[in-house]
Amino acid sequence: MDIAIDATYSVGRNLSGVGVYSRELMRELATQHPETRWRWLYRPHRIARAFEESVPANARRGLLLDTVLWRSERLFHGLNQRLPETRFPLQVATFHDLFVITGEYSTPEFRRRFTEQARRAAKQADRIIAVSAFTAEQVVTILGVERARVVVVPHGVRALTIPGVAREKIVLHVGAIQKRKNLVRLVRAFASLPDSWRLVLAGSAGYGAEEVFAEIERSKCGQRITVTGYASAEDLANWYARATIFAFPSLDEGFGMPVLEAMSAGVPVIAANSSAVREVAGDAAMLVDPENEEELATALKQAAEDEGLRKRLISAGLERAAGFSWKRAADQTWAVYRELLGRGSDF
Numbered sequence: 001m002d003i004a005i006d007a008t009y010s011v012g013r014n015l016s017g018v019g020v021y022s023r024e025l026m027r028e029l030a031t032q033h034p035e036t037r038w039r040w041l042y043r044p045h046r047i048a049r050a051f052e053e054s055v056p057a058n059a060r061r062g063l064l065l066d067t068v069l070w071r072s073e074r075l076f077h078g079l080n081q082r083l084p085e086t087r088f089p090l091q092v093a094t095f096h097d098l099f100v101i102t103g104e105y106s107t108p109e110f111r112r113r114f115t116e117q118a119r120r121a122a123k124q125a126d127r128i129i130a131v132s133a134f135t136a137e138q139v140v141t142i143l144g145v146e147r148a149r150v151v152v153v154p155h156g157v158r159a160l161t162i163p164g165v166a167r168e169k170i171v172l173h174v175g176a177i178q179k180r181k182n183l184v185r186l187v188r189a190f191a192s193l194p195d196s197w198r199l200v201l202a203g204s205a206g207y208g209a210e211e212v213f214a215e216i217e218r219s220k221c222g223q224r225i226t227v228t229g230y231a232s233a234e235d236l237a238n239w240y241a242r243a244t245i246f247a248f249p250s251l252d253e254g255f256g257m258p259v260l261e262a263m264s265a266g267v268p269v270i271a272a273n274s275s276a277v278r279e280v281a282g283d284a285a286m287l288v289d290p291e292n293e294e295e296l297a298t299a300l301k302q303a304a305e306d307e308g309l310r311k312r313l314i315s316a317g318l319e320r321a322a323g324f325s326w327k328r329a330a331d332q333t334w335a336v337y338r339e340l341l342g343r344g345s346d347f
Helices: 017-032 044-050 108-124 133-143 183-190 209-218 233-242 257-264 275-281 293-305 307-321 326-341
Strands: 002-006 037-042 059-063 075-078 090-095 127-130 150-152 170-174 198-202 225-229 245-248 269-272 286-288
Touching: 002 017, 017 037, 017 257, 017 326, 037 044, 044 059, 075 326, 090 108, 090 133, 090 326, 108 133, 127 133, 127 326, 133 150, 133 275, 170 183, 170 233, 170 257, 183 198, 183 209, 183 293, 198 233, 209 225, 233 257, 245 257, 245 293, 257 269, 257 275, 257 307, 269 275, 269 293, 286 293, 293 307
Parallel strands: 002 037, 002 075, 037 059, 075 090, 090 127, 127 150, 170 198, 170 245, 198 225, 245 269, 269 286
Antiparallel strands: none
């Protein structure tokens, strides 16, 4: 059986959340199903970079073009809510989020292009994989997709190697420096902590980053705030090891991978009580109204001062994160393929 996958975002050193999802899922599927011939397809702007990385023995690289008329593979999986204009016989599309459509978190041109691609993929996909129930509901209500075509398959957690170093008085945030991440409020709330604490924002600049940088410049505690730029998996593992509190007050998320990574690394989490973050964190985090700066500040102070609270959150977080794995995500994705191909356990 041949299965094609849009592997475009799986290559490179500076992977986004979609890139982590793509790389982890693709390699898990290839490992679990060595009998399947996987065709990893890359759009033109990434094809050269694809040959810089190794692929499993049962995978082949190829070029993904929108208008190729002949397709040798029966099933295609688009990993980033996008499908080729010329369809494969069977098509699956993963939808991560729709905040580009629902919020002012990108340029008008990007919003227009994203919306067009998302609506086409929603219409053409035989099955849609949503990474959370929150995203699934948005796909149904905003894009008008029948619920029967939508399957929820949550992310797993990356296996980061966490070094055994001492915890420091660090509040850590992982994610792009952008408006949607609500970092202006986090910077303001952080000012309520004693001078012995530091705030580390690990991520590259995105849409609206200038507002965050301006707030840091104005802040009385600006000297205690570090912006790392893009952080590799190794860098993140080091920050997770050193941090005492993880803060994730994002206004809108389709999933929220860093929440589970922090929990898995034994860091107590403060997170938004909205979008998919609440769903992912469950009862293993301190949940706050992301638009209430005072509530966020109070949570930071409680976590900083109460060691017993931190221990309870650490224990709950470790248990919560253990329920998410890339093996499970691959198993559930494979079940979608099997159902579509209609050959049961023989395919």
